[in-house]
Amino acid sequence: MMTATSTAAARARTPSAQPAAGRHEVAERIAGTLQLLQDHVAITRRIVRAGDSVYEAGERFGMLHVINSGFFKTINLAADGREQVVGLHFKGDWLGFDGIAAGQYGCDAVALDTGEVWSIRYDALLAACARHPQLLGVLHQAMSREITRDRDSLLSLCTLSADARVADFLRYWADAMAQRGLRHDQITLRMTRAEIGNYLGMTLETVSRALTRLSREQLIAFPERGRRDVQIPDVQALGAYVQRSLAPASTTLQ
Amino acid sequence: MMTATSTAAARARTPSAQPAAGRHEVAERIAGTLQLLQDHVAITRRIVRAGDSVYEAGERFGMLHVINSGFFKTINLAADGREQVVGLHFKGDWLGFDGIAAGQYGCDAVALDTGEVWSIRYDALLAACARHPQLLGVLHQAMSREITRDRDSLLSLCTLSADARVADFLRYWADAMAQRGLRHDQITLRMTRAEIGNYLGMTLETVSRALTRLSREQLIAFPERGRRDVQIPDVQALGAYVQRSLAPASTTLQ
DNA sequence: CGCAAAGTTGAGCGTCCTCAAGCAGCGTGG
DNA sequence: CCACGCTGCTTGAGGACGCTCAACTTTGCG
Numbered sequence: 001m002m003t004a005t006s007t008a009a010a011r012a013r014t015p016s017a018q019p020a021a022g023r024h025e026v027a028e029r030i031a032g033t034l035q036l037l038q039d040h041v042a043i044t045r046r047i048v049r050a051g052d053s054v055y056e057a058g059e060r061f062g063m064l065h066v067i068n069s070g071f072f073k074t075i076n077l078a079a080d081g082r083e084q085v086v087g088l089h090f091k092g093d094w095l096g097f098d099g100i101a102a103g104q105y106g107c108d109a110v111a112l113d114t115g116e117v118w119s120i121r122y123d124a125l126l127a128a129c130a131r132h133p134q135l136l137g138v139l140h141q142a143m144s145r146e147i148t149r150d151r152d153s154l155l156s157l158c159t160l161s162a163d164a165r166v167a168d169f170l171r172y173w174a175d176a177m178a179q180r181g182l183r184h185d186q187i188t189l190r191m192t193r194a195e196i197g198n199y200l201g202m203t204l205e206t207v208s209r210a211l212t213r214l215s216r217e218q219l220i221a222f223p224e225r226g227r228r229d230v231q232i233p234d235v236q237a238l239g240a241y242v243q244r245s246l247a248p249a250s251t252t253l254q
Numbered sequence: 255m256m257t258a259t260s261t262a263a264a265r266a267r268t269p270s271a272q273p274a275a276g277r278h279e280v281a282e283r284i285a286g287t288l289q290l291l292q293d294h295v296a297i298t299r300r301i302v303r304a305g306d307s308v309y310e311a312g313e314r315f316g317m318l319h320v321i322n323s324g325f326f327k328t329i330n331l332a333a334d335g336r337e338q339v340v341g342l343h344f345k346g347d348w349l350g351f352d353g354i355a356a357g358q359y360g361c362d363a364v365a366l367d368t369g370e371v372w373s374i375r376y377d378a379l380l381a382a383c384a385r386h387p388q389l390l391g392v393l394h395q396a397m398s399r400e401i402t403r404d405r406d407s408l409l410s411l412c413t414l415s416a417d418a419r420v421a422d423f424l425r426y427w428a429d430a431m432a433q434r435g436l437r438h439d440q441i442t443l444r445m446t447r448a449e450i451g452n453y454l455g456m457t458l459e460t461v462s463r464a465l466t467r468l469s470r471e472q473l474i475a476f477p478e479r480g481r482r483d484v485q486i487p488d489v490q491a492l493g494a495y496v497q498r499s500l501a502p503a504s505t506t507l508q
Numbered sequence: 509c510g511c512a513a514a515g516t517t518g519a520g521c522g523t524c525c526t527c528a529a530g531c532a533g534c535g536t537g538g
Numbered sequence: 539c540c541a542c543g544c545t546g547c548t549t550g551a552g553g554a555c556g557c558t559c560a561a562c563t564t565t566g567c568g
Contacts, residue, residue, distance in 0.1 A: 076405045080497055082413045086405040098405065100398035107405065130384065143397045144354035150404035151330045151352065151361065155338040157411055158455035162524065193547065201412035203525060208548055226533070227547070243334055416556065447515065457557060462516055480565065481515075515564070525554075532547075538540095 026179035030092030033138050037066060037118065040135060041128045044119040050190070054095055054109040054117055061099030063119045067091050070115010071190050073199075074098075075108040085191075085199035087150070090176050094142045112190035157201050164245040165200045166210035170220065170230060171238040178235070186223065186231045217241070280433035284346030287392050291320060291372065294389060295382045298373040304444070308349055308363040308371055315353030317373045321345050324369010325444050327453075328352075329362040339445075339453035341404070344430050348396045366444035411455050418499040419454045420464035424474065424484060425492040432489070440477065440485045471495070 037043060045068075048054065054065050057077045067089055074087040074095070086107060089095060095117070098106040129136035156168050170187070177184035189196065193204040200207065211227070214220045219241055221231040232238065291297060299322075302308065308319050311331045321343055328341040328349070340361060343349060349371070352360040383390035410422050424441070431438035443450065447458035454461070465481070468474045473495055475485040486492065 074405075076409045078409055078413070080500060082409065082500070084405075084409040084412050086408050097398050098402045101395040101402065102398075106402050126387070126390070130387075133380070133384075136380070140397075141355040143394075143401070144351050144356075146401055147397070147404065148352045148355065148360050150401065150408065151328075151338075151340040153408060154340050154404065154411070155330045155332055155336065157408070158338050158452070159332070159336045192545090198412070204547080205526085205549085206524060209524095212548075246334060246336065446513090458515080459517085459558085460556060463556090466516075509568100511566105511568090513564105513566080516562085518559105518561085520558085522557075523555095526552085527550105528552105529550085530548085532545100534544085534546105536542085536544100538542095 024181075026092075027181045030180065033092060033142075034066070034068065034118075036132070036135055036138060037120065040132050041120050042124055046117050046119060048111040048115055048117060050111055050113045052111045054111070054119075055099075055105045056108045057105055059099075059105050061096065061102070061104050061122070063096060063121055064125060065095040065109070066118045066120070067093050067095065068116040068118055070117075071112040072115070072117075073110050073112055073191070073195070075110065077107065083198075085195055086153075087146075088173070088176075088199070091180050091182075094139075094146070097143050097146055159246075160242065161245055162200075162202050162206050163210045163213055164242045165202070166196075166207060167214060167219065167238045167241050167245075169196065169200055170214075170232060171235055171242070174232050174235045174238075184235070185233070186229060188229050190228075214241075278435075280346075281435045284434065287346060287396075288320070288322065288372075290386070290389055290392060291374065294386050295374050296378055300371050300373060302365040302369055302371060304365055304367045306365045308365070308373075309353070309359045310362045311359055313353075313359050315350065315356070315358050315376070317350060317375055318379060319349040319363070320372045320374070321347050321349065322370040322372055324371075325366040326369070326371075327364050327366055327445070327449070329364065331361065337452075339449055340407075341400075342427070342430075342453070345434050345436075348393075348400070351397050351400055413500075414496065415499055416454075416456050416460050417464045417467055418496045419456070420450075420461060421468060421473065421492045421495050421499075423450065423454055424468075424486060425489055425496070428486050428489045428492075438489070439487070440483060442483050444482075468495075 044063075046054075048070065054072065055063075057075075069091055072089040072093075072095065073085050074089065076084045076086045078084075089109075095109045096105060100122070125135075125139070129139065156165055160168060173187055173189075174184045177187060191199070193207045197204040197207045211220070211230075215222060218233075219237055221233070223229055223231050298317075300308075302324065308326065309317075311329075323345055326343040326347075326349065327339050328343065330338045330340045332338075343363075349363045350359060354376070379389075379393070383393065410419055414422060427441055427443075428438045431441060445453070447461045451458040451461045465474070465484075469476060472487075473491055475487070477483055477485050
């Protein structure tokens with residue numbers, strides 16, 4: 001199906017969903033980055049609350065931002081008013097790369113709950129990079145990771161059914177938590193169904209139905225009355241569910 | 255609709271589809287970049303033919319690549335064999351950013367026809383950037399543009415109907431040609447319907463039907479027998495078509 | 509010339525969207 | 539304190555857009 005070159009699966013790269021590998025590596029990388037910034041660059045710390053924006057589309061670019069804590073979304077705006085959640089961002093992620101080329105930010109970066117961002121003047125950062133090449137490496141890796149993640153989003157969006165996309169979304173969030181040493185057996189979705197749906201390219205009703213189906217299949221559970229908290233007994237089972245939905249019938253064949 | 259904050263249209267950033275503005279700027283920027291590379295970095299030139307890959311997923315990262323001529327696609331591979339065209343690339347675009355963070359490329363970069371790529375060792379580039387800060391600026395802008403474009407793809411994918419997506423795809427391609435001073439009233443699609451469909455998140459049949467409908471509406475025409483060449487009498491009309499399909503009925507209301 | 513690959517078109521169907529109703533949580537004010 | 543309204547969430551019924559399957563045509567190449 002699709003434009004498969006038949007050997008695709010055989011030579012596929014290391015899975016982006018590597019189950020538990022590299023948890024500590026990520027946490028350490030983030031700690032190292034934050035330390036590096038603290039030591040060599042002038043930082044402006046800022047506490048944000050849910051709904052606060054770090055920057056907005058059209059604003060003149062001058063700073064990059066690093067998340068020290070909290071959860072953020074980036075929203076792309078089209079000239080005609082369409083808006084699209086294009087990214088979710090956690091501790092250690094950078095915000096604002098989209099502004100470098102255009103000289104102004106291309107999207108809104110909004111806090112999903114209370115958190116702290118470190119803002120760094122781009123020119124000061126470049127100057128610091130000149131003195132500490134390690135810092136430049138960190139910066140480039142962050143941009144590279146951003147590109148990779150955006151493409152993974154495209155892949156999920158185009159190849160997965162609505163239910164699988166929701167499962168993949170939960171898996172992605174839980175993985176991000178696990179990698180950062182945060183609680184990941186139970187996550188609190190800080191987005192409304194409408195926001196999740198927007199991010200995943202579906203309506204809020206479809207999100208709701210998908211969550212209901214996933215909980216019927218015991219892949220997730222809602223411990224509280226308010227269904228914002230999602231319990232994930234087994235993250236790998238979510239990945240398996242995604243795989244299963246790719247091969248509707250022929251799983252055991254061959 | 256969606257999660258519109260009602261003022262979205264009012265404060266939307268400058269349109270990503272700025273009609274004809276900045277054509278020469280882009281061509282000049284590209285010429286400047288190529289000159290800069292030529293002057294200060296060791297370059298390996300390579301001629302590629304349709305189907306040749308510049309790099310493949312999983313390959314060890316060590317080089318970045320700049321397109322001197324030709325057309326390229328990047329294909330993302332999932333561990334399970336799903337594959338997805340995640341980007342189209344033209345003269346002046348960079349290839350390989352996705353490899354920086356992981357140490358290995360995360361996708362395939364494949365030539366869509368004959369072209370020339372310049373390959374540059376990443377470490378040598380960084381060394382050159384240290385001597386010529388201007389080069390670093392160019393590099394960052396290219397990465398930033400890549401991020402912006404991926405997000406624009408996400409936006410189109412999530413908010414547009416199949417027909418509008420095809421129209422937007424043609425508009426995007428024509429714009430890219432125009433910006434580079436290439437012929438843009440008639441473009442030659444160097445991809446099969448299946449590839450276009452994969453890129454746009456739809457089947458090849460839907461692509462075919464969309465093209466038929468667009469030609470019925472006189473927005474495009476097929477000058478040759480083989481329907482690979484697409485004539486676009488008025489690029490702006492394609493943009494208008496996309497807008498129209500967003501507001502099914504209420505265009506003149508309010 | 510003949511075969512394989514690419515493309516077009518049609519019919520039927522399924523997934524997801526639309527529209528609608530009802531419920532739950534929560535802050536406000538009478 | 540509870541009615542009230544608001545926002546967010548769930549669930550159902552019906553319909554549409556796009557997918558699947560299939561037949562046929564066209565193009566390109568050995």
